[in-house]
Amino acid sequence: MSSDTPSPHPPAPPAPVPPTLADPLARAGSEVLGGPAGRRLAGEGPWWARSLPVSVALASLVVALGALTKHHCRAQGWNSPDQFVHACYSDLPVVYTSSGLAAGLGPYAEGVSLGQPPVTAALAWLVGRAAPAQVSVEAQRAYFDAGSVVLLLAALAVVVAVRVSAGRRRGWDALLVAASPVLLLSALVSFDLVGVALAAAGAAAWARRRPVAAGLLLGLAVAARTYPALLLLAIVLLAVRTGRWRATATTLAAAAAAWLAVDLPFALARPGAWSAYLTAFGDQRAGYGSPWVLPQLVQQASGAPDAVGLPSGAVTALAVGSWVVWTVLVAVFVLWTPRRPRLAQVAFLLVAGFCALGTSFPVQASLWLLPLAALALPRWREHLLWWVAEGAYFGAVWLYIAGQSSPDRALPAELYALLLLVRLAALGWLVACVVRDARRPAADPVRAVRGLDDPSGGDFDRAPDALVVRVA
Template structure:
């Protein structure tokens, strides 16, 4: 599976000490030597995300001021409105605490709320934001590590997570990082050929953020194409078990929490970032019922399109490619597309190995929309100072086009890949990634595993399997 790669020119490395010399130790090029700086960079990016919200940390998250300074965060708002200071027991037992998020994310939010010390409301929201910032930094570091460990031969691609401008802007807008980290852990476990562990982690991810259902769908479709459904079946059973265990306490103590996020979504009008909001911005809002209907139809079309992509290319696409297409198309079809939802794509971009040029094109559109959305929301209270609705619609569509561009790049690359069978390994040579899957990524012996670009490491159980089913549309 050959991809274009855009390695930075050696002259650009001068800022961090320059390229390695001829006599550098082999340790300097080891897997850990690549990953550890990226872990530090990921933590630094999260710290910059805190700095970006310094005005709100100082003045509080109140009124339109938080929008003018682009430092809005849903975390302090949820702490106040959801009575999360009463703690985890109150949330699980239904005694007042609530969160408009899937239950596992809500439980984490309530748990952190219970750690906030007494004080003024401003001090409590500061504490809550600080606790989330610490947890967010840990989640980012974990996501960077898991991304690098999922593709140890291409560990440097984890820089797409650690250094992503999207991460800097959106990391602390909401608790989405928790679900993103769990989804990344599930993909790592699948890459390591541990389907049961992958199922448990992806099941937890589903009850933290619903989009990992698309990861499970990708595994099912690719399992059908490759004939490796036994491993997928174990993953699905483990995922179902993890979901059931998490749901059980809520079924007993707080059953309304299970469907709360779904109910909020169902009853809401078109939200910020969604293409279904454009008619409203142009003065012709869609009623809630038709908006929900077209959204459901759009999501169905996205799922069908992603499935056809997985089954119809001449050469089987990778897990990362199929998941990125499914998630990207679903975001485009969604009833809302808030700024934090773009975090879902960041690890997938890294696992796919997108070129930095394409990453920065997408991130640039995200940054413009990030500023535009807050100026538009602030302008609702002061129209003479805010961004007009028509201009916000333009930035919204620019962002949608950039995500569509990412999906198109993935689809085009996979569709143009020649249907070339993998060469059979010789008796003295291990098959691609099959015999070397459990080796230490820093072990130089791993380089004996044939052509590393022939099989994608994230494919796990699908790696090297011949196609059993291909759908031809023409």
């Protein structure tokens, strides 16, 4: 056969990269299960041994185990201090019976105080249709069960979206979401995971170069949780770097249209109830998990009987000022680093700063970071350190809250402060690793794979630079 004759069989696509072949910690851990992956996990085996089915099955198991950790509250009711001592607290049943939804009222009706964006508020109301319209343990249990089904579906949607965003060769990175203790501990605490699912789906649509779908999904995500607006900002920053504005403008327009379509009717019909989740931000003291609560913890540790910490105005000013400074630093980094950062890296840096510097950093907010961390830093060692810190803080915060109604079962303020700092330090370590990988692409697990640039970057994948800022 002539060398010019095309082969009757096209070359096979590059094989996926199982973590046990590329990641030292995953490789060492695989010895317990028989050693590193072979051809079955490299894409040549049966369908059930590939990344997506394995990740979906594992995520289902993890969420089910998370539901088991709520068993005490599900059986006895969500009562203080038991719900904190047993670490089985969940917003779902508590808000249902305390907000007015249990009276059969709508999400923004008179007498209902949800303080949630429209998509989340509407979902909370819809789930309530599956529970008795009464304030009782039975109603709480029915509401929690129905909400758990919704959140399981949301968790699976996040896993699928991460698998799509990571691309075929890095598909096993979805395990960093599916196997995460963050998912186990926090998935059923609130409806945040629904907003995370919408944001992850929007990011997956962008990765597949579907700007309209990406914009619609991200607009709905902002209408469920406000943080996905930072994903849009990450797209804008990379558009400045690459000059790729057509898809970016389409996505922004679609996102604005989706957000207005959801929010505008509520804003016009019930402006006070609709804006409650926005106006409440400017009049609150430092919440759990925030660095701005540390002065109050120091006062408590020193024995002050009425420790109040920083005034609400100061907390708001510190949070907003810190966000502005952090956003400027990330923008400069995006335009300055020698090689364009990946989209997931930029989005992770923005959201991490938003979480760590905000007026509060509740345990469920770590779910916002989970898919972004898996895509930005698919290295198991760093995730393991973060998971340990999150798990320790998860137990600490509930015991600290329990002490407010049951001092004999309280966690001392100084120990809670220490674990709060450990959690922030672990997140800071992830940020430092992402910055390092962006500056040194050879250390980036994604770009270290031959032929990969930015699988989740969509229109920015392999794009040349249009603007690079040089800082002396």
